[in-house]
Amino acid sequence: MTPFDYRRAADQADALSRAATGHARYLGGGTNLVDLMRQNIEAPAALVDVSRLRDAIEERAGGGLLIGAAVRNSALAAHPVVRTHYPMLSRALLSGASAQIRNMATVGGNILQRTRCAYFYDAAGSRCNKREAGTGCDAMDGFNRYHAIFGGSEHCVATHPSDMCVALAALDATVHLAGRDGERRVPLLDLHRLPGENPQVETVLRAGELITAIEIAPSAAAANSRYRKVRDRSSYAFALVSVAAGLEVVGGRIDDVRIALGGVAAKPWRAARAEQVLRGQAPTRENFLRAADAEVAGAKALSGNAFKIELAKRTMAAVLGELAGAGV
């Protein structure tokens, strides 16, 4: 770890001004950033601690939530409105990391966590375009069992590791940002970038911009939702594939459906093709499989992760089946 300066931000304006130098990073719970610093992957000159800034969960009229970026993962998962009206979000949070880490990790930090690709982490001994642009990608022909089947490029096939973001993607969450030039809002689905030519640029955040809150809106599909994470051990492992889905059936037809996949791309992957196939259709197993097939038609396997295509398909169909109820 490279020595660094540390300041706790007094308020949002203080945070923004301290981060203006460009060599600073915002610190949330530190459960990923500090690891990356210990591994010599990140070496910011300064950390601006924003973990005590906005840590409230505000209930909006109509059941929406405005979630401060400094809300701890465990607090969000336990919130009664989240548990009742957004079960997939609570389940996603609880399927991530360990109790100790969830107690530390913030919502803002969770969104900005970086890939767990082993080559990305091996600063001393491996090539990685995300860590050091233009050096090459050792995962492409190496261990890529955990890597992307959607949206990868010849430069990078890393996946985004968050569980929470998968649920937020299905919920059409909005991210509130603050920067030197004022505040703006970005849909979570547009926040993370696919690797393309520049895998080192992971989000659309501008220099010094701070995530201040996440906003989610209620829906019948959000209330009837689930998160299922498939992994190599029962707990404390990143997803091979995960599925966040919500379903609303009216009069025997699918009125609203939200599906997002985790562990398959550099961003939480909204299964738009599958949703399109399902809207207005009957909630049958055949339709769920057809929709899942439509989604994975766009998938591309690497040497070690072809199984993910079948796994994503089956998990999607299974979760939708559970949401539709018995007999499907």
Added chain:
Amino acid sequence: MSKLQNAIVGGVRAALGYVPDGWLPGGTPDPLIDKRVALGTQQSRVDGPEKVRGAARFAAEVPMEGLLYAACVHSTIARGRIAGFDLAAAEAASGVVLVMTHRNAPKMNMPPAIGMTNLKAAGNNILPVMQDPEIRWNGQTVAVVLAETQEQADHAASLVLVRYEAAVARTRFDEAKADARTPDSLMIERNRLKRGNVKAASQAAAGRVDAIYRTPQHNHNPIEPNAATIAWEGERLVVHDATQMLNGTAGSLAKVFGLKESQVYVSSPFVGGGFGGKALWDHQILGAAAAKLAGRPVRIALSRASMHRLIGGRTQTEQRVALSADVDGKLTGLLHHGYSIKSPHGACDEAFTLSGRSLYASESFDIVQHQLDLDVLANTFMRGPGEAVGTFAIECAMDELAHELGIDPVEFRRRNVAHCNPVSGAPHSQSDLMLAYDQGAERFGWHRRAVRPRSRREGEWLIGMGCATGTFPYVRMPGTSVQIRVDCDGRATVSSAAHEMGMGTATVQRQHAADRLGLPLDSVTVRIGDTSLPFSSFAGGSSQTASLGAAINAASAKLASELLRLAGNDTSLAGLKASDIEFADGGLRKIDDPARHESFASILRRAARSDISVMGESGAPLEVLKFSMHSTSAIFCKLRVSDVTGEIRLDRLVGSFDCGRILNPKTAASQFRGGMIMGIGMALNEETLVDERNGRIMSASFADYHVPVHLDVPQIDVLWTDIPDPRTPMGARGIGEIGITGVAAAIANAVFNATGMRVRDLPLTPDKLLNNRPAS
């Protein structure tokens, strides 16, 4: 190992065939088998309170004046030379005292290799340590940074720049097979075994299986990473180490630094898990060298990543097992071939073909294994070496053949269990595998198993049950010695340079000494854990309890003679010979005549002695050459496999063990359970990812190297036959290793029962079960 060794071992075995049993160690059963008081009772660990309070001091916690902290820089190529360094930034970094490389490291000899014959050697990776610019594996230490704090050392290590001239490296398992070597012997056994005609047996068989089983490399991951705190006191080297080989480490470091053994002191009172990984590796040598160079004490506490690069693990294996059976379900042929990695600089065999030679009575055998030479860190022993991976192959094949023949897997083993050693014909000292099976089957509810695979389902989950045999040989090491000192208050202290890696060494030997000497438990103290104490061999091969047991037994015999001599004629014991007396009630008494008794305190007081000390040693373990001495177990597993995702969830494990007498049910149950959990890891999780392009380990962290978490571990029932082995001290056999053996096979067999699909490639991750439709 050599043809010469085969000739010697073979000759001794043949000669012992003519020696009456009574002349051998264990010739007469240990009287403590029937006379135990403290042994066999539930006893808490004597070191438990210290550990719970955090008062037990581990190697990386020993304080020293002026201590420096070390960080290692590891090579990033597997083979080649160091062309140059740029050390300026590291040397200029805050707190840095020095950077050691091959250019300024002290001259050192190669460490002596660990082996069966030299107990003062503990080297695993027999290569020069920082003596030349050669790179021999990916991860080799190329520089050590010493700084005033660990954080400063770690930071400076990241600033060291190394330029390499890379050479072609051998890093691919499959490619190395073409140049495989076939050693003459494995451990103390011949490697090649051919008996009868396996091919003919296969052709005539009513049922046969022939399959390849694969197990990946595993790395040691005890909760305490390897660490040492090291100081030079003049020409004396003081090492606070985490080791299961105190004297091996001391002897090795003496050789490396050209010292007399008496100049090296190694202390290791507590070790946070050993499993074979806590012996001599480069870090102790580098730490001592750096301390010498700096003229200050050094702590070298390996990071989890450094551990993966510097501490060897269990080799990858590829094993072919072919079994044949006749219409009655009797084995007619057993073939076990395979490959593992053992480079010339390695010292440890992965003898996975030994389990198939002792368990089942086959008419014919064809057994041999081959070793591959790769540019990798040497492998070492890891819990249940040989048997852990060997039983996976053999016991899966047994399950496959039972299914093929339509015979219940337990019944199939009953028809084939060996009643003497199937190869040598040697009688068992004690063995009752089928009792373990019967007791385990009853506890588990084996009768509820569905015979037809893939026939039980709960929702998306396919339910299955499986079983497998575990086994590990009995080992007793010669040379282990103890001192017993009895003071004039009648209290006994037993001392030996033995090891405590969490098993309960002092706890159990205190029970033993109390019973041996006729004392209450609280009158006995056991001192272990440093080389100032009487010489002891290693804590490995599940041998330590038996070795210490034999030494305490030998010392107690001397103690009786010495006390009898001291007692003289003015005693009720007058005129008795050593063979007439026994220990009882804190003293000696005539066998069959409790009235003729005198206490230790009284004898010493009359002799005007403050105390008496005697030494005893574990003699040559000739009993293992005369008798077939193996522990066995029956492992049962119930699990579920998701028909959607291929995920496996264990519902239940039962381990039923036949390991002689159990000395302390509390510590024993913990050992068995821990071994079985490690077996779960082997079955479901553990896999070192070695990138074959450059030999680099890509799983050098707990995020990437998976061990089981709590949720992976189901209810585990442990039971035992508790039948004494008449040829061993206390009637007990070692129990440290056997817990892991058989578990992976039981789990894989249960997966077959659940899904109808055989996965012969560990670990059993969801992707391998995803298309879990039976082949037929």
